[in-house]
Amino acid sequence: MKKxxxxxxxxxxxxxxxxxxxxxxxxxxxxxxxxxxxxQIEIITSEQMMDAYSSVGMPLNYNHWSFGKQxxxxxxxxxxxxxxxxxxxxxxxxPCISYLMEENTMTMQALVIAxxxxxxxxxxxxxxxxxxxxxxxxxxxxxxxxKNYIRRCxxxxxxxEVEALLDSCHALMNYGVNRxxxxxxxxxxxxxxxxxxxxxxxxxxxxxxxNTIPKKEEEERPSTMRFPAEPEENILYFVEKNAPLLESWxxxxxxxxxxxxxxxxxxxQTQVMNEGWACFWHYTLLHALYDEGLVTDGFMMEFLHSxxxxxxxxxxxxxxxxxINPYTIxxxxxxxxxxxxxxxxxxxxQWFPDIAGSNWLETMQNAMxxxxxxxxxxxxxxxxxxxxxxxxxxxxxxxRPTLAVSSIHxxxxxxxxxxxxxxxxxxxxxxxxxxxxxxxxxxxxxxxLRHYVHNGQPLGDDTDEVLRHLHRLWxxxxxxxxxxxDGTVTRSQHCPPVQQDMIEQI
Amino acid sequence: MSYIIDRRQNAKKKSTVNRQRFLKxxxxxxxxxxxxxxxxxxxxxxxxxxxxxxxxxxxxxxxFHHGKGGVTKRVFPGNKEFVVGDExxxxxxxxxxxxxxxxxxxxxxxGMDDFTFQISQDEFLDFMFDGLELPYLVxxxxxxxxxxxxxxxxxxxxxxxEKIHIVRSLRSAQAxxxxxxGKERREIRALYNEIESxxxxxxxxxxxQQIAALRLQIDELKQKIKRVPxxxxxxxxxxxxxxxPVPSSKAVMFCVMDVSGSMTQSIKDIAKRFFVLLxxxxxxxxxxxxxxxxxxxxxxxxxxxxxxxYSRETGGxxxxxxxxxxxxxxxxxxxxxxxxxxxxxASDGDNWDGDSNxxxxxxxxxxxxxxxxxxxxxxxxxxxxxLWLEYEKVYExxxxxxxxxQITDAGEIYPVFRKLFEKKTEGAA
Numbered sequence: 001m002k003k004x005x006x007x008x009x010x011x012x013x014x015x016x017x018x019x020x021x022x023x024x025x026x027x028x029x030x031x032x033x034x035x036x037x038x039x040q041i042e043i044i045t046s047e048q049m050m051d052a053y054s055s056v057g058m059p060l061n062y063n064h065w066s067f068g069k070q071x072x073x074x075x076x077x078x079x080x081x082x083x084x085x086x087x088x089x090x091x092x093x094x095p096c097i098s099y100l101m102e103e104n105t106m107t108m109q110a111l112v113i114a115x116x117x118x119x120x121x122x123x124x125x126x127x128x129x130x131x132x133x134x135x136x137x138x139x140x141x142x143x144x145x146x147k148n149y150i151r152r153c154x155x156x157x158x159x160x161e162v163e164a165l166l167d168s169c170h171a172l173m174n175y176g177v178n179r180x181x182x183x184x185x186x187x188x189x190x191x192x193x194x195x196x197x198x199x200x201x202x203x204x205x206x207x208x209x210x211n212t213i214p215k216k217e218e219e220e221r222p223s224t225m226r227f228p229a230e231p232e233e234n235i236l237y238f239v240e241k242n243a244p245l246l247e248s249w250x251x252x253x254x255x256x257x258x259x260x261x262x263x264x265x266x267x268x269q270t271q272v273m274n275e276g277w278a279c280f281w282h283y284t285l286l287h288a289l290y291d292e293g294l295v296t297d298g299f300m301m302e303f304l305h306s307x308x309x310x311x312x313x314x315x316x317x318x319x320x321x322x323x324i325n326p327y328t329i330x331x332x333x334x335x336x337x338x339x340x341x342x343x344x345x346x347x348x349x350q351w352f353p354d355i356a357g358s359n360w361l362e363t364m365q366n367a368m369x370x371x372x373x374x375x376x377x378x379x380x381x382x383x384x385x386x387x388x389x390x391x392x393x394x395x396x397x398x399x400r401p402t403l404a405v406s407s408i409h410x411x412x413x414x415x416x417x418x419x420x421x422x423x424x425x426x427x428x429x430x431x432x433x434x435x436x437x438x439x440x441x442x443x444x445x446x447x448x449l450r451h452y453v454h455n456g457q458p459l460g461d462d463t464d465e466v467l468r469h470l471h472r473l474w475x476x477x478x479x480x481x482x483x484x485x486d487g488t489v490t491r492s493q494h495c496p497p498v499q500q501d502m503i504e505q506i
Numbered sequence: 507m508s509y510i511i512d513r514r515q516n517a518k519k520k521s522t523v524n525r526q527r528f529l530k531x532x533x534x535x536x537x538x539x540x541x542x543x544x545x546x547x548x549x550x551x552x553x554x555x556x557x558x559x560x561x562x563x564x565x566x567x568x569x570f571h572h573g574k575g576g577v578t579k580r581v582f583p584g585n586k587e588f589v590v591g592d593e594x595x596x597x598x599x600x601x602x603x604x605x606x607x608x609x610x611x612x613x614x615x616x617g618m619d620d621f622t623f624q625i626s627q628d629e630f631l632d633f634m635f636d637g638l639e640l641p642y643l644v645x646x647x648x649x650x651x652x653x654x655x656x657x658x659x660x661x662x663x664x665x666x667x668e669k670i671h672i673v674r675s676l677r678s679a680q681a682x683x684x685x686x687x688g689k690e691r692r693e694i695r696a697l698y699n700e701i702e703s704x705x706x707x708x709x710x711x712x713x714x715q716q717i718a719a720l721r722l723q724i725d726e727l728k729q730k731i732k733r734v735p736x737x738x739x740x741x742x743x744x745x746x747x748x749x750x751p752v753p754s755s756k757a758v759m760f761c762v763m764d765v766s767g768s769m770t771q772s773i774k775d776i777a778k779r780f781f782v783l784l785x786x787x788x789x790x791x792x793x794x795x796x797x798x799x800x801x802x803x804x805x806x807x808x809x810x811x812x813x814x815x816y817s818r819e820t821g822g823x824x825x826x827x828x829x830x831x832x833x834x835x836x837x838x839x840x841x842x843x844x845x846x847x848x849x850x851x852a853s854d855g856d857n858w859d860g861d862s863n864x865x866x867x868x869x870x871x872x873x874x875x876x877x878x879x880x881x882x883x884x885x886x887x888x889x890x891x892x893l894w895l896e897y898e899k900v901y902e903x904x905x906x907x908x909x910x911x912q913i914t915d916a917g918e919i920y921p922v923f924r925k926l927f928e929k930k931t932e933g934a935a
Binding site: 015018019022026038039040041042043044045048050051054055063064065066067068069071072073075076079095099102117159163167170171172173174175313314315316317318324328389390391392393394395396397398401402403404405406407408409410412413417420421423424430431432434453454455456457458459460461462463465466469 | 508509510511512513514516519520521523524525526527528529530531565566567568569570571572573574575576577578579580581582583584585586588589590591592593594595596621622623624
């Protein structure tokens with residue numbers, strides 16, 4: 001193949017060059033069948049990058065002090081040189097918005113375009129979690145609606161009132177997510193109309209629930225019936241729909257927080273895959289450009305330097321160690337899948353009979369579309385990778401005085417380590433499983449939550465504080481019971497606190 | 507297809523609102539930090555910005571998370587010599603071999619650094635002087651107003667030719683022309699349409715005649731439009747300006763200090779800090795500020811800053827000499843109508859016995875009627891002497907513009923300063 005002229009040779013970028021690189025990368029990406037949303041590439045300054053950082057990476061968001069705190073912290077760390085800013089932020093929207101920092105060199109801009117605009121972008125468009133849970137076309141509109149709605153509430157009811165409500169919602173944000181039920185995508189216009197209807201409907205519905213007019217005798221149900229009949233995992237949703245004393249604007253704000261939380265839910269579950277996919281593609285795409293002679297050797301040196309520091313995994317005893325690097329795991333697994341498809345060993349054929357020797361592009365696209373971190377690791381982490389990274393598992397049982405090494409990277413340990421690592425990315429294990437269990441509808445309206453204890457792990461010391469926030473939303477007493485798998489209640493916490501001993505004495 | 511957009515010129519300070527809310531929420535902490543800073547800093551950099559530290563637990567946002575205990579498993583990379591079944595002690599603390607992994611550590615509170623961030627010089631001063639105000643500023647300013655300022659105040663229909671606002675005038679002329687010719691232009695459009703439809707019938711004599719007639723009509727209408735004046739008297743708009751009285755923005759601050767033998771260097775340092783605080787405070791309120799240094803032992807002398815603070819002299823103490831000189835300088839150089847006058851006096855309380863009532867008299871007759879505020883600080887650990895007693899009498903009749911306080915050590919300067927200038931409710935005058 002005849003080598004082409006390099007696109008650029010210097011470090012400085014210009015808009016023409018970015019456009020040129022984007023075209024070339026796009027052309028190569030097409031040959032790999034990467035299906036993306038249209039790209040919107042925005043050049044921003046470092047200051048704007050910090051702004052974006054502090055509003056959870058979104059181009060706009062409602063106002064809250066916690067974003068200010070984030071900003072202050074980011075700014076401080078950046079000024080002191082403790083951290084570099086990310087080279088890019090990419091937003092799951094249609095068109096897919098990517099921010100590029102003006103400080104980047106031309107090489108970095110090209111790297112970021114390949115990584116974000118074609119890697120992440122195609123992941124957003126392809127992965128089933130994003131397809132199911134987020135609506136890329138509507139998110140920007142929705143955030144605009146949320147920002148304006150909350151601003152109007154602040155004008156009407158006072159910024160402090162709204163802030164207190166948001167504090168409480170943020171405390172329960174992780175429990176504002178539907179894990180199984182799929183939300184319907186809607187546009188901002190519909191959202192506004194529905195909001196009105198919702199306001200009226202909910203208020204009526206609640207009045208019925210809390211109706212104190214005595215019912216006829218035969219309607220009395222046995223008192224063992226719980227409300228809700230099945231435990232509800234989405235605590236914010238439950239509060240929004242059922243809390244007796246909330247006003248309709250408060251319910252709407254809870255809903256906004258819930259929606260935003262739901263939007264980020266897939267990102268939390270696909271960190272390894274998403275980054276791995278993007279790293280794999282920036283590596284592959286830029287190498288394809290190099291093979292055609294479109295980029296210089298110097299470009300590749302700079303690119304590889306960045307690339308290898310991003311996917312570097314310090315070992316557990318290194319001072320730089322801070323947990324497993326999701327970029328490393330993700331990138332290596334993606335490359336490994338390609339290797340298994342193209343050059344399978346005997347071991348691979350035994351472990352992955354389905355994919356060994358298959359079309360690598362199809363297999364990878366399939367993996368990208370249909371898995372999340374947990375299942376991806378469980379399915380594709382190969383013994384070779386476990387050996388390469390020298391993975392081992394430490395068992396920490398609070399009952400025992402010492403830590404124990406439970407598995408290492410050997411024949412006996414592969415399966416177990418794979419399960420252990422997958423479990424580490426299972427959101428259900430990372431966050432305590434807490435659900436709405438019962439409301440005392442006929443009595444003091446107290447709300448009871450149940451924490452289903454996993455592996456004997458107790459709740460952290462923030463719990464009382466969170467219960468206070470929930471109490472503020474619910475308006476009546478809140479109880480939290482920790483339940484062991486066999487059904488015994490090990491611990492209960494209350495807000496407002498109850499003198500447990502006193503009650504027992506009586 | 508990709509769009510490339512340059513956003514660098516967009517609004518930068520998107521996070522400003524959030525940042526301010528954060529500062530507001532932790533005002534108490536920040537104020538404490540500022541107070542500490544003021545007390546511990548040297549005088550020359552007292553007004554720099556500074557870093558503020560807030561304990562991490564105070565600003566944490568609580569969420570449900572797992573606590574310590576139970577059975578947990580974690581996968582680590584980079585095994586060297588471990589084999590299955592190896593056991594070892596838990597690393598103490600959070601660090602050591604374990605490290606802390608998946609981002610949960612920030613919720614645990616323990617072992618984290620305090621939350622430290624930078625505030626700017628302006629913010630620092632805001633917090634430093636938050637809740638303080640210049641006593642009875644407004645009232646005096648308005649009474650003594652001698653200066654006016656010309657300010658823009660919208661537009662009017664009448665005025666001098668040099669004040670014509672061309673863009674607005676032409677805009678309103680155009681609006682008038684559009685409004686007045688609307689009917690004609692509509693008609694012209696209709697006629698053109700007619701012509702167009704007639705043209706389709708060409709060649710046709712009748713149509714040609716009609717077209718000619720229509721064209722005539724159009725010309726007529728166009729003439730009509732032309733007759734609407736291009737600009738009219740009432741189109742013309744003028745910049746409107748008004749004269750508003752501005753309070754005098756000039757202030758003079760008198761620093762009066764006793765330098766007799768009993769004043770040690772440490773007492774002078776305390777006094778200096780007090781003066782610096784007052785200077786910074788006034789600087790925030792006035793555009794232009796002058797400082798007059800007057801030092802005294804048995805007789806008073808106006809000096810420059812260096813001499814004021816650092817030269818040594820000894821001797822007895824006659825406070826009235828300084829007050830007299832202050833009065834004279836006031837009379838000569840700073841007429842009360844043009845200047846906001848502040849006097850700060852620092853002393854260790856010593857005075858020659860027979861002199862104190864002269865001081866009282868001088869104050870009441872010559873100085874207090876002219877000044878905005880007179881602050882007296884006595885830097886001593888001993889009992890009050892006759893000067894204090896005399897000043898207490900003055901205070902009774904001039905409670906608005908006279909304040910006195912005792913300072914025993916450097917840590918008290920800032921609290922005392924705050925006390926002297928804290929917001930007072932209106933009406934005492």
